[in-house]
Amino acid sequence: MPWTAFTHPPDTLAILLLALTVEAAAGYPDRLYRALGHPVTWIGALIGRLDGGLNTGGQNRRRIMGVFGLVLLLAAVAGTAFGLTATAALFGNWGGLVALGLLCASLPAQRSLHDHVARVAADLRDDGLAGGRVAVSMIVGRNPETLDEAGICRAAIESLAENFSDGIVAPAFWIGVGGLPGGALYKAINTADSMIGHRTPRHEAYGWAAARLDDFVNLPASRLAGGLIVVAALFQSGASPGAAWRALRRDARRHRSPNAGWPEAAMAGALGLRLAGPRVYGATSVEDAWMGDGRAEAGPADVERALALYRTACLLLFGLTAVTFALVAVALL
Template identity: 75%
Template sequence: MSWTALFHPPDTLAALALALAIEAAAGYPDALYRAAGHPVTWIGRGIAALEAGLNRGGARARKRKGVLALGVLIAAVGGAALALTAAAGLAGPVAGLLLVGLMCAGLPAQRSLHDHVARVARDLRGGGLAGGRRAVAMIVGRDPETLDEAGICRAAIESLAENFSDGIVAPAFWIGLGGLPGGALYKGINTADSMIGHRTPRHEAFGWAAARLDDLVNLPASRLSAALIVAAAALHRGASARAAHRAVSRDAGRHRSPNAGWPEAAMAGALGLRLAGPRVYGGTRVADAWMGDGRAEAGPADVEGALALYRTACALLLGIAAALAGAGFLLAGA
């Protein structure tokens, strides 16, 4: 089989379905992480090296060097993913597809995200505010000491919604479109944004290109993630798909992020909550619009309700990938 066969839509979608199923069942094994690290840590080391070597000079020079660093990163990540896809293709149609699916399984983070958010509700119940603050500090950047119980729970739900979009739906979208190279390139861009795409004196110019490109590549997934949450709400008693859709239509565009507002508004409306709004990062109060028009007093039960919607939305994503892959194979064989 030619390695290029793994870029045909039925194959990329089948690899996506395999990757989502494998990652949901097994996550990223701790033993593998200890032995070899994770794709994000490999990419992160490259970004750190580029940043250390290039991020100097005036603002204009830093911006140019940031574009250069992003180009080098994209070339390196894309080249490595292409080589791995080519090597997998040599194993034959079935084995090659399985190998690509296994490699793609390291890109979405369904299980890890679920476990981290579930821990917030569990530790809040078992350890009070101190336990909840410690757990939520693992997944959000805001100051945990400023959060009461409702703030902790809202932060956990917001993180779940936003990371459903950029941690699961976005890599899935790009895997489905471009196989392992598509997913790996997305992960490289997203990791660069998380490391250098900050509005700080050191990174505002150097990370400009990474931040803008990350906004662009996340546009499709943010809209799709909102649709999946709305669909999941329609399947859950006690959640409202109508309110979720209404919140997205009204509030998503008011969020300071061009993408985060979509899944956050959908989750807020589905659960009858208000999410986002003003919050504190590094001692600085950040003003943002509220997503949803429900109650602000969230509790551990709301976190668990959000996780239930998340599990259903992940299952819908897997079902769509599998159905499209099956349809693609049928059409290819016709």
């Protein structure tokens, strides 16, 4: 098989179907994480080493070194991913597809995202504000001590919506486009943005390239994620697909992020809530537009409604992948 085996549809879509199924059923096992770590931790370690070695000097040098570091990161990840793909090809067509499906199952995070957000609602009910603040601090970067119950619940729902896009739909999209190399390269870009793509004195110049590239590669997934949430509202009791669509069209582009507003606005409209808006990260206040025009007072029950909508959207993503696979396979017959 050529070195590009399993990097084009319909093979990549078959790999994605298996990856989504395995990850939804089993997540990333704790025993495996303790023994080997996770692709994100491996990528993060390399990003940290590059940051420590290259992010020095004046702002112009830092920006150039940030581009250079990003190129080195992507080259290392691409080389590893193509090497694993070539190795999987040695197992034959079916064996290679299964091996790559299992490897790609580490890239989306359907199950872990669900569990982390569900814990916020559960801990709020069981342990009050203190428990909710600890739980939500595991999934958001803002200062949890500034959040009341409504703020905790809104933060959890916002994190669910945004991470549905960049933690599930985006890796799925790029796996579908390019197999393991596509998914791994996306994960490297997204991890780099989360680590160095912040407007801090240390990373404003060095992380500029990572932040801009992350914005670009998330463009298709954020729109798709918003659309999936709108359609999911059709099947969710108490959710409004019409309000989701109106909020998405009206508010998505008002978000300070070029991508996060799409799933957040759709989620807010579907649930009759207001999300985003002014909030505090550390000691820094961020003035952002509200997504949706519903109520700001959210509670644990709203988090659970958001999770139900999220589960439906994940099923729709799987169904969309299956239909696309079938259409591509038939077209290539």
